[in-house]
Amino acid sequence: MDWLNVPDVAESLGVPVTRVRQMVRDRTLLARRVDGVLKVPAAFIQDGAVVKGLPGLLTLLFDAGYNDDEALDWLFREDPSLPGTPVQALAENRGKEVRRRAQALGF
Secondary structure, eight states: OOEEEHHHHHHHHTSOHHHHHHHHHTTSSOOEEETTEEEEEGGGEETTEEOTTHHHHHHHHHHTTOOHHHHHHHHTSOOTTSSSOHHHHHHTTOHHHHHHHHHHHTO
C-alpha cells in the first residue's frame, strides 16, 4: 500500500494541513502512523479529491463496530465477489456494491 503524508494530502486536495487533520479526527478520512508519521493511503485520493463514497462508507464501517485499523484492513482486503478490494471498487465508481457489503457487516 502506498502512503501519503498529511502535507502531501493537503496539497493534493488543495486544502490546508489543518483541514486534513480535521478530516482524520472526524473519521471522514483514515490515517495511520507509519514510522511515527501520520499517513493516509494514497488510494483514498483521486483526481484532487477524496474517493467518492469513502466518508459514507467509513461511517457504515464504524457503525458496524469496526475501529480505524479494522476499517483500513477491510478496505484493502481482496474480495473475490467485487472483484478486487473495496477501495478499488470505490475508485472505479462501484460504490453501491461496496456499501451493500459494508451494510451486511452490521447484521
